[in-house]
Amino acid sequence: MSGYYLRLAWLSLKRTPAITLLMIGAIALGIGATTTTLTVYHRMSTNPIAHRNDVLRAVTIDNWSADRPFDEEHPDRPPTELTYRDAVAIAAGAPAARIVAMRKTSLTAEPGAGRPPFLVEARLATRDFFPMFDVPFAYGTGWDARADRDGEPVVVLSKETNGKLFGGENSVGRVLRLDGREYRVIGVLADWQPTPKFYDLNNGDYDTPEDLFLPFALGAALEMQPAGNVNCWKTETLAGIRDLFGSECIWHQLWAELRTPAEVERFQAWLDGYVAEQRKLGRFARKSNNRLYTVDEWLTRHEVVGRDSRVLLLVSFAFLAVCVLNVVGLLLSRFLGAAGASAIRRALGASRGEIFRQHLVEVGAVGALAGLGGLALGALGLRALQQLYGSYDRLTQLDLSMILAAIALAVLAGVLAGLYPAWRICRVQPAGYLKTQ
Amino acid sequence: MLDMQHISKVYRTDLVETHALRDFNLGVAEGEFVAVTGPSGSGKTTFLNIAGLLESADGGQYRLDGEDVGALGDDARARIRNQKIGFIFQGFNLIPDLDVFDNVDVPLRYRGLAARERRARIDRALELVGLAARSRHLPSQLSGGQQQRVAIARAIAGEPRFLLADEPTGNLDSLMARQIMDLLAEINRQGTTIILVTHDPELARRAHRNIHVMDGAVTDLKPYAARTGQAGAAVA
Numbered sequence: 001m002s003g004y005y006l007r008l009a010w011l012s013l014k015r016t017p018a019i020t021l022l023m024i025g026a027i028a029l030g031i032g033a034t035t036t037t038l039t040v041y042h043r044m045s046t047n048p049i050a051h052r053n054d055v056l057r058a059v060t061i062d063n064w065s066a067d068r069p070f071d072e073e074h075p076d077r078p079p080t081e082l083t084y085r086d087a088v089a090i091a092a093g094a095p096a097a098r099i100v101a102m103r104k105t106s107l108t109a110e111p112g113a114g115r116p117p118f119l120v121e122a123r124l125a126t127r128d129f130f131p132m133f134d135v136p137f138a139y140g141t142g143w144d145a146r147a148d149r150d151g152e153p154v155v156v157l158s159k160e161t162n163g164k165l166f167g168g169e170n171s172v173g174r175v176l177r178l179d180g181r182e183y184r185v186i187g188v189l190a191d192w193q194p195t196p197k198f199y200d201l202n203n204g205d206y207d208t209p210e211d212l213f214l215p216f217a218l219g220a221a222l223e224m225q226p227a228g229n230v231n232c233w234k235t236e237t238l239a240g241i242r243d244l245f246g247s248e249c250i251w252h253q254l255w256a257e258l259r260t261p262a263e264v265e266r267f268q269a270w271l272d273g274y275v276a277e278q279r280k281l282g283r284f285a286r287k288s289n290n291r292l293y294t295v296d297e298w299l300t301r302h303e304v305v306g307r308d309s310r311v312l313l314l315v316s317f318a319f320l321a322v323c324v325l326n327v328v329g330l331l332l333s334r335f336l337g338a339a340g341a342s343a344i345r346r347a348l349g350a351s352r353g354e355i356f357r358q359h360l361v362e363v364g365a366v367g368a369l370a371g372l373g374g375l376a377l378g379a380l381g382l383r384a385l386q387q388l389y390g391s392y393d394r395l396t397q398l399d400l401s402m403i404l405a406a407i408a409l410a411v412l413a414g415v416l417a418g419l420y421p422a423w424r425i426c427r428v429q430p431a432g433y434l435k436t437q
Numbered sequence: 438m439l440d441m442q443h444i445s446k447v448y449r450t451d452l453v454e455t456h457a458l459r460d461f462n463l464g465v466a467e468g469e470f471v472a473v474t475g476p477s478g479s480g481k482t483t484f485l486n487i488a489g490l491l492e493s494a495d496g497g498q499y500r501l502d503g504e505d506v507g508a509l510g511d512d513a514r515a516r517i518r519n520q521k522i523g524f525i526f527q528g529f530n531l532i533p534d535l536d537v538f539d540n541v542d543v544p545l546r547y548r549g550l551a552a553r554e555r556r557a558r559i560d561r562a563l564e565l566v567g568l569a570a571r572s573r574h575l576p577s578q579l580s581g582g583q584q585q586r587v588a589i590a591r592a593i594a595g596e597p598r599f600l601l602a603d604e605p606t607g608n609l610d611s612l613m614a615r616q617i618m619d620l621l622a623e624i625n626r627q628g629t630t631i632i633l634v635t636h637d638p639e640l641a642r643r644a645h646r647n648i649h650v651m652d653g654a655v656t657d658l659k660p661y662a663a664r665t666g667q668a669g670a671a672v673a
Contacts, residue, residue: 008534011534011535012534341533341534344530344532344543345543347491347524347530348518348519348524348543348544348547348591349515349516349518349520349547350519351511351515352511352512352515353512354547429492430491431486431491434491434528434530
C-alpha cells in the first residue's frame, strides 16, 4: 500500500499547492536552522580519530605553581602542555609502544625561481607522529630514528604546501629552503584534515594541520622559535630561546600510544616515578597529578564543544519545534477539510489504521520535501558562516551523514506534526460526513 | 441475510433527543430486492446506516449473514463493509481527486486484492455500467448520471452480497433514473441482495417488497410481489 499512499499524498498535496508550500517552507526553515547548527556541532564534537581513541593518550603532568593551580576554575586539572625538558625526558624514557613529543614553529619558505618567500607553520615532532595519528601519505614516508636523533634536515609537506611549492607533483627528493637552510623532501601527505585538531588543542581547536613537518630535534638544534602558546608561571629570566628550553614554561605536547590496560598502568607508574624523581630536584611543588587522557577525554577537557554551541543547538531545535507546531495547525485544517474523502474510504472498508497510515505517508512526504528545502537553506546558512568566520570553513561543510540526518529529521518533524491530525482524521465517523455530501 | 430485532437509535444534543429508530424490526432474505419508503426524517437513512454498519444501534440486535454485528469494533465493521456490503449513496460520494478507475479501485485496495484481479474486476464493473471508455475521467468531467454509474460500479466491483442504495436516482432525470433502476434490477437478478431507500413510489414498485417507515419504525410490510405475482408489483 505504500506506493498507493504515496500517490494519494501527491494528489492531495497537488490539490492545495499554497498550503503545501507553506507547510514545506515552515519545516524547511526549521530544518535549515537546525542543519546549520547541527553541522557545526557535529563537526566540533566528532572525534576525528575515534578508531584509535582507546590507544592514544595525551600525557600531562602538573609542574605548576604551588600557590595556584593551572586552571583556577578546575584546580584538579593538570596543565595541558609540558616543558621542553619534561617532553624530551618522557619521550626518551617512558615505556610506550609509540610516543611523540612535539611543538609548533613558524619558518619562512623560499620557493626560489623568482617566487616570493612566504611564512609557513611547521610542526616539530618525533617520528611516531605519522603512524600514531594515522597520517596518510600521498608520496614518500616520514623520517626514521636516525633523523630523529641527529636532527636531519628532512621535511614532510602537507598536500596544500606541496601544491603551492611543487604544483602537487611527487616532490620527494626535491630540496626546499626554509629560513635559509636546505631541507630534503621525504614525504608528502595526502588530504588530512582532522577536525578538531585533536593533537594540539592549545593552538586553535579547528585550525588546519601545519604546512610542513620537521624532526623534533631540529627545533632545539636550530633554536627555532615557538609559534604556539607558551604558558609560564615561574618568575624566570628568559633572555632568549635557550632560556625557554630550560624554563618551567609549558609549550610542548606529548602523546603516547598504549595498547593495553597493562601498558597504560606501566606508563602511569613510570610517569609518577619520573615526577617523584623531579620533585627531589626541587621541581613539581604541587601534589602529584599526572594524567593520561584518551582523545575523547582530551576533547572534553579542552571543552572543544563550548556551552554556547550547545545552547545554539537547543535554540535551533526549539525553533524547529515552533515550525512543527505551526504545521500541526495547517495539517489539521487541511485534513479535516478533506474529511469527506476519508469518510468515503472508511465507508468502503478502510480501517482506522489504514487512514492513519495514509495521512502519515502524506506528512512524511511533506517532511522529505521540506528536508530537501531545509538542506538548501542549511547550505546557505553554512555559506554565511563561512563568509563570517573564514578560518572555520572545515566546521561548515555538509557531509553525507549530515545530509541524511537532515532529511531524517525533516521526515520525523513532518510525521510528528502529522500525528495528531492523522489521529483525528482516522477517527472520523463515516456516517456523519456522508450525510452531508 | 439481514435480521434486525427491536433496533433503536437516538441522536442526542444538549437541547433535544431525537428517536431516529424505535423498536425497528426487519428481516431480509438473501437475494431479495427490498424498497424502503417513508417521508423525510422517518428514519430511512438511519436504518440504512445501521444496516451498512456505518453507525451503531443504541439498542436491539442486528445479525448480518448470521453474525451478531452489534458489538463489533470499528475495524471489524470496516472489514465487513469492505467484504460484504456495497454502498450507493444519493450524493454519489466519489473522491474528486481520483479518476473513475481509481474510484472504483478504492474498496478493492482495502481488500488487499492483487493488482491483476483488481484491474479485471474494475474493467468488468465499468463495462457493466457502460463507462469503460471513461475510466480515466475525473468525476468532475462526468454528468450526474455517469457519476452515479461510477458509484454503482464501485459498489459492485467487490461483488458484495448485500447492496445498500440511498436514493440512488435522487439527483437524476427520469430517463437516467430508469436506466439506473434497470441496472440495479440486473444486479439483483445476478444474486445480490439489495435494499433501496427511495421517496419515489414508482421506483419502489420495482422491488420485490416494499417497507414503509414512519417515525422510526416499520409500519407496513407489503408482500413480496414477484413471488405472489400481484399486478403492478412485478420486478423489472
